Amino acid sequence: MSDRRIIEELAELSAGSFYPMHVPGHKRNILRKNGLPYGLDVTELPTTDNLHHPRGIIKEAMDRAAGLYGAERTFFLVNGSSCGILAAIGAVVKRGGSIIAARNSHVSVFNAIRVNALKPCFIMPEICESLGICASVMPQRVEEAIKHAPYAEAVVITSPTYEGVLSDIRSIAGICHAHGIPLIVDEAHGAHLKFLKVHGFSGESALDAGADLVIQSAHKTLPALTQSAFIHVGRKSNIDTVRLSEQLSIYESSSPSYILMASLDETVDILLKEGEMLFGRLSGNITRLSEELSQLKTLRAFIFKKGEEGVYEKDPTRLLINSGSTGLDGGALAELLRKKYRIETEMSTGRNVLAVATIGDSGEGFERLTEALLKIDDEIIQSAPLTESEHTKVCSEAHDSYGIGADSVGRVDFDYAAACDSDYEFVDIRASEDRLCGEFITLSPPGIPIFIPGERITKEAADLLWEKGDKVIRSRSEGQKGRIAVIK
Incomplete structure (x- = not known):
């Protein structure tokens, strides 16, 4: 395998003497100075390989990614994790077949069920009552679902959740494999988990835990461009990669972006050469943030932990802040952070605000978040504790937001x-x-x-x-x- 990266080939083409009498239509000619990387935006050429028939630099790049993650095979995705989920389900479940899926799955899982006319059996995760969020899918629920739907051809689980709750994938994979059923894990928010292991994280990435197909949004938690993702095939799986490739050709663009593929390749290179240092720095920043936010008197942070309220394991890079007994709901707290402190958070719902930490964060960014939360905590007036009915309403709203109690389950x-x-x-x-x-x-x-x-x-x-x-x-x-x- 050569060490030549995709970005190097694109840069050489941009600086070279070949005239592009081919698509794309901008011809690498900057008609307007707007910062867009036209010079690197190319099509399938003799030296640039083909994502749907990889033999050269794209195959080598995907092989490097597979080696990094310990996969049997890795595919680059330029249509996001949604494309990977559609392809994964289409590859392992025959049209009209049966599938077991967590009800808190991403909408792309439901789209795959629809387009393949599948018969779903939905299972529910546990609920973290104090925050009104979905917790882990318990292995016994999977076992019960398989008994209830014995003809299921796949199980689909989301781990980690948006808020950073992991399920016991190793146990779930063991149950699935004992019944001859492949496990698909939507790990869109967990492409970084493998690299936290050496820095004190006690959980596992889905691939290391034995999942058969794992889909990751590299752009969500790693330094890849938006819409770029991976789908990994587990080393001990029996996945038909020919069918998987065929499904990817259905759902993925036939004109894939080389800039997105280059960003995936660069991300892999960064992790191979600097990953240990970068994740060490991130872990240190999170530890300091956790220690400093332990001073909060009214706001609450880092508030759900392993083994509590249905949480099997917690991703430390997901920073969930709860407005507690203040007069603020999550939306108001997020707005205060944005308008007064110029900090844009990931999401707010109920009484929660979610912030995401990655290796792209600077120490200054952590300091700004810490300072803002401590100041808000000092300035806000603690309201009377929530009444039982108010607490029930807040949790109920969050529960229903994840389809809790849906009669399809x-x-x-x-x-x-x-x-x-x-x-x-x-x-x-x-x-x-x-x-x-x-x-x-x-x-x-x-x-x-x-x-x-x-x-x-x-x-x-x-x-x-x-x-x-x-x-x-x-x-x-x-x-x-x-x-x-x-x-x-």
Whole structure:
């Protein structure tokens, strides 16, 4: 294998004497000075290889990535992890087959179930009651689901969750393999986990824990460009990589971005040469942040831990801040951080604000976050503790945001694909109680459906949807103010 990286080939082409009488249409000619990297944006040429038929520098780059992660084979994705999830499910489950999936899965899992007309059996994760967030999927739930749906051809789990909760993938993989079922793990938010191991992290990456197919958004937690991702095949898996390649050719662009592929290759090179130093620095910064935020009197940080409230393991780079008994909800706290302290956080919901730490963060960034949270904590007036009904309402809102209590869970007769294709009509949300939902209603980020077509809408859910208004994404009723699509 050569050490030549994709970016080196692109730079040589940009500086070379070949005239590009081919696509792309900008011809590497900067018509306007706008900072876009036209010079590096090329197509499939004799020296640039082909993502869908890799034999040269792209194959070598993917092989380096596989070696880094300990995979049997790694594929570069330029259509994000969503593309990888669609391809993974399509590769291991026959059309019309059965699949077991966690109900807190990303919307791309539901899309794969729909386009392949699969019969889903949904399982629920545990719930972290104090924060109203999804915790781990317990191995016994997977075992029970397999007994309930013995013809399932795959199990799909999200680990870590958006908030950084990991499931016991090693145990779940063992259960799946004992039944001859492959395990697919959506590790979109965990491409960095493998490199925390030497710095005190007691958890495992899904690939190291025995998953068969692992999909990672390299752009989310590593220094790759947005939309770039990996799909890894486990070394002990029996995955048909020919079928997987075929599925990738269906869902991935036939004109892949070389800039995105180069960013994946550069990310691998950075991790190979500087990963230990960079993750050591990150771990040190997180430890100092944790120690300093232990001074908080009213706000709460780093508040759910391994072994508590259904949490198997916690990703230390996900910084969840809870407004506690203050008068602020998560949205107000995030707005205060943004407007007064110029810190943009990842997400806010209920009473939580989520910040994400990566090897791209500077020490100054950690100091700014620490200073801001300590100042806010000093300045805000502690409100009266939440009443039991207020606490229930906050947690219930977050629970419902992840589809908790959805009547599709545990059913093997739930014809989701048929529900997606059913005729629908728009009704007032307040009049939707006991109707079957006729669309996706998604909280984004993180892209988890609150409701999917065919699930029954309860009064509590209708009230929640009315309250959320335009804070959710509706696949059919966008622009239909106060209305929702239901099945006729």
